[in-house]
Each structure stands twice: as structure tokens, then as C-alpha cells.
Amino acid sequence: MSFVEKYLGDKKTEVVLFSSTAIALYGYDQGMMSLINTNYDYLDTMGIAEEDPLVGVIVSVYYLGCAVGAILASYLADAKGRKPSIFVCLAVTALGNLLMFIAGLRFRQGALALMFVGRIVMGLGVGGIDAVIPVYSSELNEEGGRGKALAQEFQANIFGLNMAFAINLAVTHSLGKTNQWAWRIPIIAMQIYPVLLISFIYRLPESPRWWIFHNREDDARVSLVEIYGEDDASAKLDELKDAAKEESAHSIGYSDMIFPGGQQFHETMVTVMGQVNQALTGYGAVSVYGAQIFELLGFDVSTAEYLTQGNFISYFLLMTFAWLLIDRVGRRFLMVTGAFGIAVCFAILTVLGGLAMNSKQLGIPNMAVSVPGSIALFVATGLFGIGWLAQVWLIPTEIYPSTSRAQGSAISVIIWGLANFAVTLLTPIGFNNLNYWLFLIFTVTNLFAGWWTWAYSPETGGRSFEENQQFFTDSKEHNTWLVTRVKEGEYRHLPRGKERDGVEGERQPLLAVDGA
Incomplete structure (x- = not known):
């Protein structure tokens, strides 16, 4: 029996492959724009300077599209089905990508406007995919623990980021930064994902x-x-x-979730702050503006770009620790330690960035600060992947009941889009005006993210969905949101001395992958 006959005939495996590829789609965009932003022909075609705030605006409007797309797709998924919603989102993504590709191709007049439209349209599609795929996957698939399954899928996200940056790097160094195809090829190469997924979805x-x-x-x-x-x-x-x-x-509406006093307002605030805090870790800046950060540390442009690729490869490999640890030590532990660890790394980068920019006056060799600075950035990226990448997407699927899980997923994507819109919009402005002091801001925001998670985010691993929902009932009885004060801090850690698999209730999703 061939590999295709054995595995692609298994619907459980097909769902895993499809979901992972779909999640890789939005990782591709982060890697795609990082070198496009520094392509001279791209900047000239759009009629903007390298330090123009519009560079960040073009990147960030995509996330606004994602927020709107999540709302529209969640309604479509409930009204017409998961598959039709995913199909429409993939088609919209392909259309937006095509509009970006043709922007300024023959006539430069209107290129900037068309690029804006393309970014927003593509965001509508990708945001919808991010909202519907976790719901569809959770209804059809399990692979071991819940955390392990999602962390493995998000490792595919980093594969997409690596693929995009590798293509970007190859064409940039082959064709040069003044060649239009050095930025158009990475854009159109993204069509591989929606086209492949559209051609495969009929099997599911x-x-x-x-x-x-x-x-x-x-x-x-x-x-x-x-x-x-x-x-x-x-x-x-x-x-x-x-x-x-x-x-x-037990029907639940958005009004019960987003207004204070609503039945599930507490759950929504945990979801919202998870996404806000993820954005505050600064990962968006590293993903989209990684090359500029390495340049700030003192490397030349070419070396900075290769180091960025190396950082993304390390990111992908270190994500293995995420799915090995997430169900063993818990989501909360990884998030808190990850945030404080990233804060330390950014504090080090603040000092080293300052030394790098003043190395000539101080008589310090460039490599004396750029090498340890690069190590700190590699570590910060790895800590984010292990501690924050998958967790904020996983927790909403564990704390909402089935009647509001789709809405909870949509809210998560909406906040993700808005938070990353703000971060990616402000980051280039910060680089141009604050230089290395931007790292100090990320130090403070990571400390806040770690503190808030420790204080208010319960540990959802190792518990059934019903048990996680009980936390919010208990918090009402104790009249506090502080995790340490609800049932004597029982929800601070994974349940001890308790069987984590085979618990009755919603802990077991619809499918179970053989051998998990």
C-alpha cells in the first residue's frame, strides 16, 4: 500500500494536513512583507520613502481586514456550513493576493490604492480562515492532548513564515533590490496555499x-x-x-459575551487580553521587521537578512518544545515564564542596541555588541514560539461552551487583528524615532503581559471543557477574577494526581487520530 493510499484515504489525517496548511497561510504573509518593505522598486512604485509611515500602514491594514473577515466568516460558517465558509475565505485570499501582485504592474498611477485594497481583501480571507479553521478542526480532529495538536499546527504557521522569507531572500539576492520581480514573485508565490487548499477541500x-x-x-x-x-x-x-x-x-449571543455583566464577559476578557498580551510581546515587530532589527544591532543589510532567516529557522525548530511541553507543564506556566524571559531579552537588547549605535564614539567593536544582541533576539523569538504562539488561540476553544465557541473564536481573531494592526503600524514609527529605546518599551509590555497572565488567566490544560467553565462559575461565587483567590488557587496549575485522558464530557472531540 502506497503512502497516498494509506494516509490520504484517512479523513482524520486529511483534516490535520488541511488545517495545518491553512494555518501556514497567514504565517506566509508575515515573512512575505519583511523584505518587500525594503525593496527599492516596491517603494518607488508605491511612491513612498523607506521611512514613510505608510510602509507600516500598508502592512497593518491587513489586520483590520482580518478582524472584519473573522466576523463575516463566523456568520457564514454558522449559516451555510464550515466548508462553504472556508472555501469563500480561500477564494477571497487568492483575490486579495492577486490584487497585490498586479499593483503598479503596467501603470504606477493608483498602485498604492490597489495595494491597500489587496491587503485589506487578503486580510478578509485570512481572518476568516483563522476564525473558522480552529472550530472546524476541533469538531473533526484530535491528536493527543488538545495543546499538542494545536501547537503542531502552529509549527506549520512558522513553516509558512520561513517559506516566504526564504523565497524573498532568494529572489532579492538573485535579482537585486531594484528589480520589481524581487517583490512580486514572493507575493504571487503565496497563491500556492489557497489554490492547493481549494483543490483539496472537496475531499473533506x-x-x-x-x-x-x-x-x-x-x-x-x-x-x-x-x-x-x-x-x-x-x-x-x-x-x-x-x-x-x-x-x-442554552443559546448565547455576542451581547452576552462582550458587555460587562454578560453571562460570558469574563471568558471574553480572558480571550481578549490573551491576544492583546501576545501582541505586546513584540513578536509582530520581530516577524515583519526582523531584518531592520539586526541592522540596528550593527550588521550590514545582507548579513541582517541572512540572520533573519536563521532566526526564523530557529523559531520553527524551537516550536517543537511547545508541543512537547504544553500539555505537560501547562499553558499558563509557559506564557508567564515566556513573557518574563522575553522581557529580559528585550532589556538586554536595549543596552546592546544603545552600545551598537554609539560603538564608534565608545571604541567598542561592532561584533562585541551585535553577536550577543543577535543571541538575545534568537532567544526572545524562541521563547515567544514556545510560550505564546499557540496558547492564545487554544484557550478560547477550552473555556467557551459549544454554543458560543464559534463566536469566541471570532472574537479572538478580531482582537488579534486590531492589536497587530496597532503594533505593526507603530513599530516602523518607533524604529525611525526611538531606535533602540523601542526595545525598552517591549520590555515593559512583556512584564505587563506576564503579570496579567499570572493574575487572571487560569490553567486550562489537563481539564475537561466543563471543568474549565467551572472556573468562571467559581470566580463569580468568590467575587474575584484573581486566579490565586478562586478555590484557593486550584486553577494556577495543571490538576495534580488526576488522569488527564479519557475524562468524560467534551474533553474528547469528535475524532481521535489512531496511535495518538
């Missing part, structure tokens, strides 16, 4: 859970037979019908 089943919630029992049975086979489909169908009856009596 619609969520049986969605069919049941829309009173389409026969269609749900077809999906279950496709997933489980004829023998187990009937039993699974009965389970989903029972779950639908119970959950339909």
Missing part, C-alpha cells in the same frame, strides 16, 4: 455537528459514515443529537 467532510444543529440528520449520517464507517455511525449520530438538544436550550 462537513462537520456532522453542524448538520445536526441545522436539523439535517441524513447529511450528518453521511458525514459520520465517511469518518467512522457504517458500524459506528449510528451511535455517534445519537450522541450528537443528544448534545444538540441540550445545547440548543
Whole structure:
């Protein structure tokens, strides 16, 4: 039996591959824009200078598109199905990418406007994908612990980032920074992802859970037979019908989630602050403006670009520790220690950045500050990947009940988009005006992120979905959001002396990958 026959015929594996590739899509954009921003032909075509704030605006409007796309896609996913919503989002992503590619291709007049439109349209598609894919995946897939599965998928995100930067680096050094194809090729190469996913989506089943919630029992049975086979489909169908009856009596709307006093406002604030704090770690600056950071440390342009690629490769490899540790030591521990560790790295970068910029006056060799500065940046990037990349996307899927999980995922993407819009917009302005003092700002924001997580974010690993929801009930009874004061700090850490697998309730998703 060939590899294709053995694995691509397995719907569980196909869902994993599809979800991972979809998540890699938005990682590609981060790596794609990092060197495009410094391409002289790109800047000339757009009619802007390298230090013009519009450089950051072009990057950041994408995240506004993501925020709007998450709302539209979540409604579409609930009304028409997960697969149709994903298909539309992929098509919109492809359209936005194409508009970016043709901006200024024949006529430079209107190039900037078309690039803005392309970035926003592509953001609509990618934001929708980021909102719907976690919900679709959670309804159809499990691979070991919940954290391990999502961390592995987000390692694919870093693969996309590496792929984009590698293509960027190759064409930039082959064609030069004055050649238009050095920035157009990395853009159009992104079409690989939506085209591949669109051509593959027909093989995947619609969520049986969605069919049941829309009173389409026969269609749900077809999906279950496709997933489980004829023998187990009937039993699974009965389970989903029972779950639908119970959950339909507890409908939750956005007003219950986003307004103080709402039934799930506390859960929403944990979700919102997770995404805000992730943005405050400064990872967006490192991902999009990595080469400029290495230049600030004293490296020449070419060396800075190769070091950025090396940093991304290290990032990808270190993500392995994320899925090895996330279900063993917990989400909260990795986030808190990661934030404080990143704060230390940025404090070191503040000192070394200052020395690098004044090395001639102080008589300090460039390598004496640029090498340890690079090490600090590598470590900070790795700590972010291990401690923060996957966790803020995972926690919302663990604290909301099924009736509001899709809305919770959409809120998470919306805040992610708005927070990263602000960070990517302000970062180039910070570089141009604050230089190395920008690192000190990230030091302070990381300290805040670590403190807030320690104080208010419960440990959601090793517990069933129902147990995690109990934290919010307990916090109301104790009249506090402080984790240390709810049930004597029980939710500060993974449950001790307790079996973590096989717990009844929603801990076990619809599918279980063989051998997990």
C-alpha cells in the first residue's frame, strides 16, 4: 500500500494536513512583507520613502481586514456550513493576493490604492480562515492532548513564515533590490496555499455537528459514515443529537459575551487580553521587521537578512518544545515564564542596541555588541514560539461552551487583528524615532503581559471543557477574577494526581487520530 493510499484515504489525517496548511497561510504573509518593505522598486512604485509611515500602514491594514473577515466568516460558517465558509475565505485570499501582485504592474498611477485594497481583501480571507479553521478542526480532529495538536499546527504557521522569507531572500539576492520581480514573485508565490487548499477541500467532510444543529440528520449520517464507517455511525449520530438538544436550550449571543455583566464577559476578557498580551510581546515587530532589527544591532543589510532567516529557522525548530511541553507543564506556566524571559531579552537588547549605535564614539567593536544582541533576539523569538504562539488561540476553544465557541473564536481573531494592526503600524514609527529605546518599551509590555497572565488567566490544560467553565462559575461565587483567590488557587496549575485522558464530557472531540 502506497503512502497516498494509506494516509490520504484517512479523513482524520486529511483534516490535520488541511488545517495545518491553512494555518501556514497567514504565517506566509508575515515573512512575505519583511523584505518587500525594503525593496527599492516596491517603494518607488508605491511612491513612498523607506521611512514613510505608510510602509507600516500598508502592512497593518491587513489586520483590520482580518478582524472584519473573522466576523463575516463566523456568520457564514454558522449559516451555510464550515466548508462553504472556508472555501469563500480561500477564494477571497487568492483575490486579495492577486490584487497585490498586479499593483503598479503596467501603470504606477493608483498602485498604492490597489495595494491597500489587496491587503485589506487578503486580510478578509485570512481572518476568516483563522476564525473558522480552529472550530472546524476541533469538531473533526484530535491528536493527543488538545495543546499538542494545536501547537503542531502552529509549527506549520512558522513553516509558512520561513517559506516566504526564504523565497524573498532568494529572489532579492538573485535579482537585486531594484528589480520589481524581487517583490512580486514572493507575493504571487503565496497563491500556492489557497489554490492547493481549494483543490483539496472537496475531499473533506462537513462537520456532522453542524448538520445536526441545522436539523439535517441524513447529511450528518453521511458525514459520520465517511469518518467512522457504517458500524459506528449510528451511535455517534445519537450522541450528537443528544448534545444538540441540550445545547440548543442554552443559546448565547455576542451581547452576552462582550458587555460587562454578560453571562460570558469574563471568558471574553480572558480571550481578549490573551491576544492583546501576545501582541505586546513584540513578536509582530520581530516577524515583519526582523531584518531592520539586526541592522540596528550593527550588521550590514545582507548579513541582517541572512540572520533573519536563521532566526526564523530557529523559531520553527524551537516550536517543537511547545508541543512537547504544553500539555505537560501547562499553558499558563509557559506564557508567564515566556513573557518574563522575553522581557529580559528585550532589556538586554536595549543596552546592546544603545552600545551598537554609539560603538564608534565608545571604541567598542561592532561584533562585541551585535553577536550577543543577535543571541538575545534568537532567544526572545524562541521563547515567544514556545510560550505564546499557540496558547492564545487554544484557550478560547477550552473555556467557551459549544454554543458560543464559534463566536469566541471570532472574537479572538478580531482582537488579534486590531492589536497587530496597532503594533505593526507603530513599530516602523518607533524604529525611525526611538531606535533602540523601542526595545525598552517591549520590555515593559512583556512584564505587563506576564503579570496579567499570572493574575487572571487560569490553567486550562489537563481539564475537561466543563471543568474549565467551572472556573468562571467559581470566580463569580468568590467575587474575584484573581486566579490565586478562586478555590484557593486550584486553577494556577495543571490538576495534580488526576488522569488527564479519557475524562468524560467534551474533553474528547469528535475524532481521535489512531496511535495518538
